[in-house]
Amino acid sequence: MFDYSAITKLDLENDIKNTLNIGLEQIQKIKNEDTPSLDMFDLFERTLSDLSGRVAFMADVSKEEDIRDYGNVAESIIENFLLEVTTDKKLYEKFKSIKTNNLDKESIKYFDEVIRDFIDAGHELDHDKKTRLIEIEKKLIDLEINFSKNIAADNSEVILNQSQLKGLSIDELNNFRKEEENFIVTMAYPDINAVLENCEIRDSRKKVWKAFNNRAVLSNSPILKEAVALRNEKANLFGFNTWAEYRLQYRMAKSPQNVVKMYDNLVPKLQKAAQNEKVELATDNIEPSDLAPWDIRYLITKKRNEQSQVDNNEIKKYFYIHDVKEAMFSICEDVFEISINREDSRTAWHEDVELWSISDQNNKKTAYFYLDMYPRDGKYTHAAVFDISPGSADEINLPVCSMVANFPNPNTGNGLMTFDEVETLFHEFGHVLHNGIGKSKFARFLGANVEWDFVEAPSQIMEHWVWKSECLRRFSKHIETGETLAHDLCERLNSSKNIGISLLTLRQVSFGLADQHLHGINFDDSLDQIEQESQKVTTINYPNDTNHLGAFGHLLGGYDAAYYGYLWADIIGDDLFSRFENEGILSKEVGIDYKNKILSVGGSRDAEEMVQDFLGREWNDEAFLKQKKLGKS
Known part of the structure; x- marks a missing residue:
């Protein structure tokens, strides 16, 4: 595992310089090769992905401001380097020369997608249009980085006294930073959730909601x-x-x-x-x-x-974060026939970060994942899973990803989660599983690298489990008594799922x-x-x-013209979960089928094909309408 614990800005600068030189050598080797292979291009893509995970990723998680700032610079350098590579005419001609008649289906899909990338880089445009395209691409790279940076740097706060926070528990109040007799409500999700869900004072909710929605x-x-x-x-x-x-x-x-x-x-x-x-x-x-x-x-x-x-x-x-996390792991281990184990995290970028591994049914490690779950200054403000490394083609180095979220910190507070936060944890872990179980011979198809309007569907499975008694009783554990939620209370909670x-x-x-x-x-x-x-x-x-x-942030973070995908994937996810509904909420048989036909396939097959294979039919919105109690379409 890469050692993030003591890296300096100089280390990152040297890493960028040295690795991009390696990338240039790989590209030159391809151009000099009479018959280049797809593996040579895949190796280059892995090199760039690893570099991004070591350096650019730090923009979202490092506790040091200079390293976060350089992470943004590095992202721009990497993106511009990749732009130069994809606009290289000789490289494009060399790639087109690869014979595809003896390639397997996955390799043909890879070939087609790389060709598409070259075309999107402007190789079929005339000179003036291609020149303008490159100008646009370079500008967009900078705009996207600055947009994200401004959101993370926003330090909006709302100052309220205790009477203005009526309805919040003593524990919730204690989680706020105090300034004399006032409480500082930051834009971190635990603060926002506490006020918007529990504060009885309407004007206080209004102030916090407006501050949050007017960030940056x-x-x-x-x-x-x-x-x-x-x-x-x-x-x-x-x-x-x-x-x-x-x-x-x-x-x-x-x-x-x-x-x-x-x-x-x-x-x-x-x-x-x-x-x-x-x-x-x-x-x-x-x-x-x-x-x-x-x-x-x-x-x-x-x-x-x-x-x-x-x-x-x-x-x-009932929802202490570590108890919920451990039970979630246990559920996934049972349903998907995997094991999840704690690893030494001393090389992580922050002392709160945990490192875990996923192993298959034969106890062979398949991937690693970090959990960076608590708010801190300058950190990514939402919840997401970041690819850090696709691993190596020979599997000596395994894929690595990280969940980055902003849940209540048990090291500075009580670590008790709202039900919505539990649902978010399960949702994001769906992405972790996709990354950790997904297999492909090519890095660009690993795990959650699927069509953008399908990527959220696997996480819907996890969200559904949160509401089911079979799961609720496993991850609920009272912080004081150790008791689990009673069955009738689980049923009442489940019946409240569709409120609003x-x-x-x-x-x-x-x-x-x-x-x-x-x-x-x-x-x-x-x-x-x-x-x-x-x-x-x-x-x-x-x-x-x-x-x-x-x-x-989604607008300049990859979801441009694609935010509809959350609802699109929600519909598909509900349909996928219908098999668990019909055959057993925690059915291992369905879980293994889902693992083999959806998760492990990654992006090596089209999503439509994967879904039909798992369901045995084309997907529809019947399960979605039933879940939301909206009647038939």
Whole structure:
């Protein structure tokens, strides 16, 4: 394992210099070879991926500001280096010369995708268009890095006194930083979740919600506007009308029109259900027609507490982060016939970071993963799984990834999780499993390297388990008594799963609509107009002094024109889980089939093909509609 523990900026600079020289040597060797092989290109891609995991990744996790800053610089250097490689005409001609008639199916898929990358680099464009394309690509690299950096650097805070935080438990209050008699609410998720879910004071929720959604708005709004304009221009160079058309051509959806069809089918059902939900949720002298975004999570939590007959602060006592984590591992070990073991983490980048390994049914290690689960200054602010290394083709070096999240820290607080945080942990671990179990002869197909609108589907399996009694009783353990949740309480919690679900889903739809608007024919509309238009779908009164697009990291983090994929994958994920519903929630037989036909395949087969193989039919939205209680399509 790479030793991150004592690296300096100079170490990273030397690593970049030395490894890029190795990359240049690999490229020159390919160009000098009479009959280059796909393996030679794969080796180069592994070299660049490893470098990114050693250096650029530090921008999101290092505790040292100078190393985080250099991580961003390194990402730009690597991306620009890769741009130079893919625009190399001689390299393109050499790759095209590879004979494909004797290649297996996976190798042909690899060949086709690399050819596609070369074409996307402008090799089939005329000289002027290719020159402009390179200018656009270089600018987009810098914009994307700065956008992410600005979100991480945002230090917005809301100062509230104890009376303004009525409804929060003593433990939750103790988790805040204090300044004399006041509490500092940062934009870290544990702080945000505590206020938006439990604070009885509506004005306090409003202040915190607005601060969170206005993060980086001043610095990132011009970056976003420039980025979407450049993307549209790039799409035009290739003959597409919009970036969404260009971006979706190789996704499951294939076109923006199919995304519109999905929304047109589901939104009326969701909005009809949302009207009923608002009536059911409205309380605290708030009329259904006056519900605001900062009310929704609070009212859902309150309703869940009533329905389950357990207070949210009490239920958290059953979800100590380490107990939940260990039980989650145990469930996965049983269902997927794997083992998960703690490894020495002294070489990690922070003392809180854990290192684990995954082994197969024969106790052969297949991958490693880090868990970097607690908030700290300058760290990535959301929850995600990062590829660190694809490993080596000979499997001497194994794939490595890291979950990076912002859960309650047991080292500085009580480490008790909300139910939503438990669900997020399971969701992200679905990505870890995908990375740890997925196999391919090529690095670009390993694990979760699948179509972008399928990548979230495997995590839906994990989310479903959170709500099932069979699992709840395994990962719930009272912090004081050690008791698990009683079966009847598990059932009551499960029955509360869909409280406010249509309102929450419409919020997600609004993100997808904003994304499609930004990358559609009207990309040059003002950000305020795009924000306001997209929020209409929620049926909730949205303030005109808030614009979350500057803090919407997905827009310049790989999900551009693709945020619809969360809902798309949600539909597929529900259908995949229907086999567990029908054959056994923790069925090992289904789990192994799922492991072999979905997880282990990675991106070496098209997602449509994988899903049909697992289900024995084409996927549909029946399970999704049933889960959300929306009736038949």
